[in-house]
Amino acid sequence: MTFFAARDLTVRFGGLVALRGVDLExxxxxxxxxxxxxxxxxxxxxxxxxxxxxxxxxxxxxxxCRIDGRPPHEIARLGIGRTFQHVEIFGDQTVRTNVIVxxxxxxxxxxxSSALGLPxxxxxxxxxxxxxxxxxxxxxxxxxxxxxAKDLPFGILKRVDLARALAARPRLLLLDEPTSGMSEAEAxxxxxxxxSLARDRGVTLLVIEHNMRVIMELAxxxxxxxxxxxxxxxxxxxxQQNPRVIEAYLGTSPVRx
Amino acid sequence: MSPPQRVLILxxxxxxxxxxxxxxxxxxxxxxxxVLVNIIIATGLNLLTGNAGQISxxxxxxxxxxxxxxxxxxxxxxxxxxxxxxxxxxxxxxxxALLGLPAIRLAGFYLALVTIGFLEVTQILVHELASVTGGxxxxxAPRPSVAGRLLATDLSLYYPxxxxxxxxxxxxxxxxxxxxxxxxxxxxxxxxxxxxxxxxIARIKLAAFTIAAFYAGVGGGLYAAVVGxxxxxxxxxxxxxxxIIFIVVGGLGSxxxxxxxxxxxxxxPEWLRRFQExxxxxxxxxxxxxxxxxxRGIAGALADLRRGWHRSRARVAAIGSPSQ
Numbered sequence: 001m002t003f004f005a006a007r008d009l010t011v012r013f014g015g016l017v018a019l020r021g022v023d024l025e026x027x028x029x030x031x032x033x034x035x036x037x038x039x040x041x042x043x044x045x046x047x048x049x050x051x052x053x054x055x056x057x058x059x060x061x062x063x064x065c066r067i068d069g070r071p072p073h074e075i076a077r078l079g080i081g082r083t084f085q086h087v088e089i090f091g092d093q094t095v096r097t098n099v100i101v102x103x104x105x106x107x108x109x110x111x112x113s114s115a116l117g118l119p120x121x122x123x124x125x126x127x128x129x130x131x132x133x134x135x136x137x138x139x140x141x142x143x144x145x146x147x148x149a150k151d152l153p154f155g156i157l158k159r160v161d162l163a164r165a166l167a168a169r170p171r172l173l174l175l176d177e178p179t180s181g182m183s184e185a186e187a188x189x190x191x192x193x194x195x196s197l198a199r200d201r202g203v204t205l206l207v208i209e210h211n212m213r214v215i216m217e218l219a220x221x222x223x224x225x226x227x228x229x230x231x232x233x234x235x236x237x238x239x240q241q242n243p244r245v246i247e248a249y250l251g252t253s254p255v256r257x
Numbered sequence: 258m259s260p261p262q263r264v265l266i267l268x269x270x271x272x273x274x275x276x277x278x279x280x281x282x283x284x285x286x287x288x289x290x291x292v293l294v295n296i297i298i299a300t301g302l303n304l305l306t307g308n309a310g311q312i313s314x315x316x317x318x319x320x321x322x323x324x325x326x327x328x329x330x331x332x333x334x335x336x337x338x339x340x341x342x343x344x345x346x347x348x349x350x351x352x353x354a355l356l357g358l359p360a361i362r363l364a365g366f367y368l369a370l371v372t373i374g375f376l377e378v379t380q381i382l383v384h385e386l387a388s389v390t391g392g393x394x395x396x397x398a399p400r401p402s403v404a405g406r407l408l409a410t411d412l413s414l415y416y417p418x419x420x421x422x423x424x425x426x427x428x429x430x431x432x433x434x435x436x437x438x439x440x441x442x443x444x445x446x447x448x449x450x451x452x453x454x455x456x457x458i459a460r461i462k463l464a465a466f467t468i469a470a471f472y473a474g475v476g477g478g479l480y481a482a483v484v485g486x487x488x489x490x491x492x493x494x495x496x497x498x499x500x501i502i503f504i505v506v507g508g509l510g511s512x513x514x515x516x517x518x519x520x521x522x523x524x525x526p527e528w529l530r531r532f533q534e535x536x537x538x539x540x541x542x543x544x545x546x547x548x549x550x551x552x553r554g555i556a557g558a559l560a561d562l563r564r565g566w567h568r569s570r571a572r573v574a575a576i577g578s579p580s581q
Contacts, residue, residue, distance in 0.1 A: 088453075101439050
């Protein structure tokens with residue numbers, strides 16, 4: 001069974017073609033890097049896979065089912081999680097509540113037993129809170145759990161975003177520049193987290209990243225987009241040497257020293 | 258607060274709530290019942306607007322629907338009042354879901370317009386269906402009874418109304434800290450993030466509209482019983498704005514805020530009786546002042562105060578301890 005495949009994926013915004021016939025196949029437990037110059041269509045790819053923007057042509061297959069055309073929340077429930085380039089955090093909620101919202105997907109809404117405050121619901125709430133605290137501890141966010149998210153700096157919010165996405169227990173996680181706004185040490189910690197996710201929990205990662213050092217170190221394989229088209233794919237070393245990639249990043253005219 | 262302190266404060270509040278009204282005059286007892294009714298109404302609107310972030314200018318229509326449905330079921334169908342009341346709430350909730358179906362596709366300005374449209378339609382229906390609703394002349398609402406005893410005085414009506422209010426507040430508080438309540442807050446903060454976590458935005462908004470309408474409907478049913486008369490003029494746009502003032506002054510997104518806002522704004526006209534002809538001015542000014550200077554309302558300010566107090570206490574403790 002195909003774990004994840006995008007086939008001939010095309011996305012258009014009016015006259016602008018954001019993605020043109022992109023093919024990509026991922027296996028479970030792999031870490032992929034998605035790179036390309038600004039405007040290459042990286043975030044559009046994530047948005048298309050998660051159902052936020054409409055796929056004009058082509059298809060997306062996840063664990064054997066077509067998912068293109070489905071609403072975003074259904075795709076999320078099938079096991080595709082994501083983080084955001086510009087953090088989309090629940091600002092006036094605490095860090096802990098942000099993570100609990102991710103966990104809630106597995107609890108369900110149980111309207112009546114919640115409204116009546118039945119003991120079973122209370123126990124469930126306690127469990128959820130404990131689980132959230134454990135996750136925050138593991139992500140090095142334990143100290144911030146009672147802080148309102150809007151009071152935290154960008155680098156920490158990126159980690160909250162990641163923790164929240166993990167709380168929903170995704171099988172495929174799309175990370176949009178997870179280390180932006182972070183110090184080298186913090187970025188290193190995120191790299192470690194990603195590695196252990198893939199290795200220990202079998203989560204497949206597709207990471208958009210501008211920090212080349214980070215992505216070369218992290219990714220098993222790279223895919224390069226340029227003007228909405230895939231121009232290269234393969235192991236990091238090979239992609240780095242690919243003349244089309246060098247051209248996309250640096251241009252064709254010779255650089256004079 | 259330590260647990261014994263909490264028990265002490267809670268029991269003091271209970272004693273005050275149970276015994277206090279005996280010390281009041283009949284008019285104040287009547288006013289107190291109105292406060293309770295408005296607390297229920299405000300709590301529903303606060304879940305919808307303060308938590309789920311959906312603006313509604315037709316909350317008063319659901320109050321009206323609840324008032325008419327409850328009274329008709331009680332007076333004409335001869336259902337016991339305490340069955341007619343939740344049934345009236347359910348009728349309002351059904352209408353809330355009906356409004357929600359188009360409303361969940363809209364946001365901001367367009368949503369506000371649709372809710373004003375709903376308000377107008379409700380007003381017109383009340384006028385046109387005069388054979389049922391009494392039209393512009395209004396409708397008498399008979400007093401409810403408990404176990405065959407008619408609740409003729411405001412004081413006797415106070416206790417069942419208080420019980421319903423406390424029950425509705427308890428449910429609202431529980432919902433706030435449940436997956437559904439967190440989903441409300443999530444979609445207000447970021448729909449993009451909410452749906453990426455598997456939250457079905459449309460269904461959650463629909464739930465918010467339905468629950469808010471249920472609260473308004475129950476509030477409406479009790480309102481009719483407390484006042485003894487349904488006057489359709491009471492459910493216009495101005496009433497809806499007043500409900501919004503309740504939650505803005507009290508504190509958006511907070512159950513405590515709904516209670517404080519409804520209590521203060523319901524009592525306000527009594528204190529301001531001398532300035533009666535300027536009341537629109539006072540309310541408008543209040544709404545503006547709170548939105549600009551205290552956007553989280555009184556409950557928000559209290560929460561900040563408490564947090565500041567805890568922090569300064571922690572600092573004092575830290576300075577006092579030798580390890581620091």
